[in-house]
Amino acid sequence: MISNTFENVKKIYKKHAKIINIVLIILLLIIPRLMPNSYLMGIVCRILMYATLAGSLNIINGYSGQFNIGHAGFFLIGAYTEAILATTYGWSFWPAMIIAGIVTSIVGFLVSLPTLRLRGIYLAIVTLGFSEIIRIIALNWTDVTGGPMGIKGIPSPELFGFRISGPVDYYYIFLIVGILFLFITNRILKSRVGRSWISIREDELAAKSLGVEANRAKSANFMYGAFWAGIVGATYAPYYKFIASDMFTLDEGFNILAMVIIGGQGTLIGPFVGASIATLISEVFRFASQYRMVIYAILIIVMMWWRPQGLVGAYDSILAGDDKSLKKRKKSITQKVGDN
């Protein structure tokens, strides 16, 4: 049902693409004016932040079929790099953000090295270990990371002399990061590079036999995903102005992973939907007090029962499994693929 709705939405969208785009962009730009409520804007910011973060994980898990469950580690590195550069060295936000992305992507490269030999759950456990190792180092390396005291007073970014603080302003940063992420990722995915990632996900042996250097492509994929996690981390740090290692636990990593899978792996839109759903559910069920997380957990399970490939997950992928009923639908959906 949902997928039909989405198909219909897509159809309508395709028909009037230009008008809708313009309306959308205007709408997105004026949302803060329509919703001057900073609580709601705060939630929108959180959704946008998680959406990009989950999107960056989706690059790794959804597009090259690797299995990273320690994404919180990359998030941490991005946040700490920006925070350290901004507080200790007095860098301004924008270059610090780029450096944070680059540093994270270098770490992503190092983490991806074991992928030369490991796959599946063994790779997953390496990423999980990495995430914990990084967190414990951040907790103990007091000279650089402030240790258990964390880093406080991270300055707000400035743009053309304006200080950006508060969710209404920050909305635009998260929005720009999100749109840039989608825009750039979309281009990469539709190029030779993206095709090679997807081919590895679908059938690594076949990809290799066609000359796709699987190991290099996987490393590049990890680096690219990590880069965006670093960028999001870097925007996160000055938004909350204070970071400490206990914000980047394994649970946070699982949370991001759950968003990707609830939304659907292997589509650009999936993580955005997943992040929105997960964040909204936990806010909407606030009235349930101590039962809130119980409800959240049940909803995750129900979601997996109901739509294992995620709400808007890719049908046209190995990730959707071998469900016969899905296969029928695949046919109609893949008609669109040829024209991109």
Place this chain on the structure above:
Amino acid sequence: MDYYLMQLVNGLSQGAIYALMAIGYATIVGVVGMVTFTHGEVIMIGAYAAFYAFSFFAENLFLGIITSFAASWLLGIVIYKVCYERFFDSPRHIPLICTIGFSMLIKNLAQIVFGPNMKAMPQPIDLGFINVLGVRINTIQILIIVIVISLSTILYIVNSKTRWGIQLRAVSQDKKASALMGINVQRTTMIGNCIGCGLGGVAGMLLAIYYQSILPTMGGVLGLKSFISSVLGGLTNIPAAALGGILIGVTENLGTAFLSNSYRDVFAFVFLVLVLIIKPEGISKKVGGRP
């Protein structure tokens, strides 16, 4: 010298606990063929079952073992129904997320039902100790080692000698072929899962007795440790998983001894990553299905 010997013994006894958890974990992964993140909560439920058995009936070790085994067994059925049964043909990340969701569910329910606070665990056995070569070893440490060894042995015998164990192994190696041979795959898988959970429950009880306390959130770290330990053993190989648990325990304790306690979990993980890089399938050869 004594000091390092002592730390080695500490490592061994802690490793024995990890081993016990890992045996259960490896059993589950072996037969179900999927990785689970509920094991920590299974351990916790086992501990709480024993806690209530001790509080309401008698402080008797066997009663504790039976209750915790039974409670975890029941939980195992639920886990099987919720997280695995319908996902055997699905990509593996789906049951994985289910187990993450389920563990979240159990943990939060436990906080509501059992109360969120730490409780003292009744002690069904007297805490004595013996001296071996000047190193003091507690009865509970000995008990844990004895239980680990006997459970592994029982499991080994069941697995290799009984008809039923052969079915279990057959299912863990090839579900389709087993089904063709007339084995009730679903049921066998469920029972295998339940055995693993039951072992986890007993491990939970022993842990609670060892640390003399229980807490609804105790499962998180423990589940992770059992996961790491069995990965070290190649995930599905039971004796190797036990060995993996002991190695992790020893690594952690010797790491603390030689370096610093601050990086305790780092030692375990670094050790694990190194082992995986050198021997990608863990310290044992692959046995059974690849998860």
Place this chain on the structure above:
Amino acid sequence: MAEIILEAKGVSKHFGGLKAVENVDMEIYRGDIFGIIGPNGAGKTTFFNICSGIYEPTYGEILFKGEPIRNLNPEQIARKGMARTFQNIQLFKNMTVFENVRIGFHIRTKTRMFDAIFKNKTYQSDEEFVNEESMKIIDKVGLSAYKNTMAGNLAYGIQRRVEIARALALNPDILLLDEPAAGMNPIETNNLKEFIIKLNAEGYTIAVIEHDMKFIMSLTNRLLVLNFGEKISEGTPEIVKNDQNVIEAYFGKGKIAGGENS
């Protein structure tokens, strides 16, 4: 005599105690249609896997265009100009035929992340090239009707063609086909044969694994016969057909062969 394009020298592959391939020599000349035959489990596919870099030979050396390739991995060998298909079809089942073929152009294009982000000249010319050439290949293989169909939904025989089309996208010097006729009906087999001959006429060197004698005898100009991992005969179809060893392998002892899997 023509140039030797692919040469095996005393190649062996052991899996533990199992000698899947034992001391096999082979020479394939440019422009040949070369056949490798043998009963089930003779080690044909293993031998192919060694040639294409999936396995490293336990002993021996493989020379491709005169260069040793024993230590290269499959993607490096593919880059050198060897393309292959698989016995149990390894298509990207969830992609369309068109997408499958486009991935085949990986080594012939240069777009990198940077080019893709800015959609610069490299990207544009690459995409143009890939799209055009893909269509050409799809037309050539006769798959135009299925261009936008999911590969996994196609009939078996057509899937084999898609796999060949994808391999052709590499513009290989040699094309290794692993049991291309398996599971095909006689008409399809015949079409395939004609198609292979046509490809050969266009200049592709082709090596084919097959256990269907009739098919391969009428197709190839040189043959290698494996049994239990060892070479038992080599030469033109005529020579092989009359070789006592081959007859024995197929009709005599062949019945009891099959204890191993290739």
Place this chain on the structure above:
Amino acid sequence: MRKYLSIIMTVVLLTALLAGCSNAPDSGGSGDSDVYKFAVFAPITGNYAEYGKGFEVATQMAADEINAEGGIDGKEIVLEVFDTKGDPKESADISRRVTENDEYLAVIGDFSSSNAMANAPILGEAGIVQLSPTASHTDYAGMNEYMFSIMGRQDGEAPFFSTYLLQKYAGAEDVGVIYINNDWGKSAYDNFMLQTEKDGLNVVSEENYVEGEKDFTSLLTKVRDSNPDTLALIMHANDVALIANQVNQLGWDVNLTALGPGTSMQIIELAGENVERLLLSTPFFITEENEEAWAWSEEFKSRAGFEPTVHPAVAYDTVYLLKAAIENIEGDVTRDAVREELQNLDGFVGLTGPIKFNESGDITRKYLIMEIEDGKFIQKTEFDYVD
């Protein structure tokens, strides 16, 4: 190109959904309603639920008591508990929600320093007091003038612990220190080490552990190897109990002292005989002799189902603190007035002792020495404590 724009559309749709379903905070409320409303931020779910539950129960207890006696100047106190799950992201969003609703006069909480510090800029900008019972990060209260903490500064307790408890009372010579590696533990440890240097106390070994650790055997073995006569434990009640049990399992005869747990019955319940003769520093004590506190503790236990630690006690005090501050207000009761009076509050004595805020919004407490004897806390006085 098209795909990603359709994504934007989904985001918009979801935002609309969000606007629809989250009960939009009623921003129409004003200060002159007939109740005083406080927001309580606490981790009701998640790994810190134990403490969140304590917060919830203790603050409600205080509010019930005050309301039973007629409230503040006839107006009732209403508490609204917000679950933050121990996640600063949620906490910050909740803070925004509170800033947008004029009804909330002040915020009680959050439990962890991470959360409280993430909230500080938001609440500070909006001019709402965040009165945290437990946030112990040394920089927290100074972040802006609206931030208050009554945990007690560690440059008060730690030196007291070193000089009076360890050196003068216990007569310790060689001390092994074990501390929890979080913001509180680290700052207590740092202050403690400074003082030991001044006092000339010999610290033979110092170790820390990451929150959530259960197995201290190897750590204790290591500390034991350096032969201390006294162990100084800087941590909370649960961990003190775990360590006491494991010291006993090791068969190690060493004097135990603890900074942090206060007079939590929890310790005795969890560790029984193993904490016999444990010395600890505390700003207040809950024993049968201290009737008021004892009654409080019994009431808490019946409501929460477990023994109170120091955390619910300070949470309980925050409500009374706010009451006292509001009673001092002479004009309109506004958020700013609350801050003003909280800052200037003098002579307040709560369950946990006298509380007077310094310039930055922290307090320095006075400390006592307690010892566990026969499963009971006994106050110790025979040492020359200069007040």
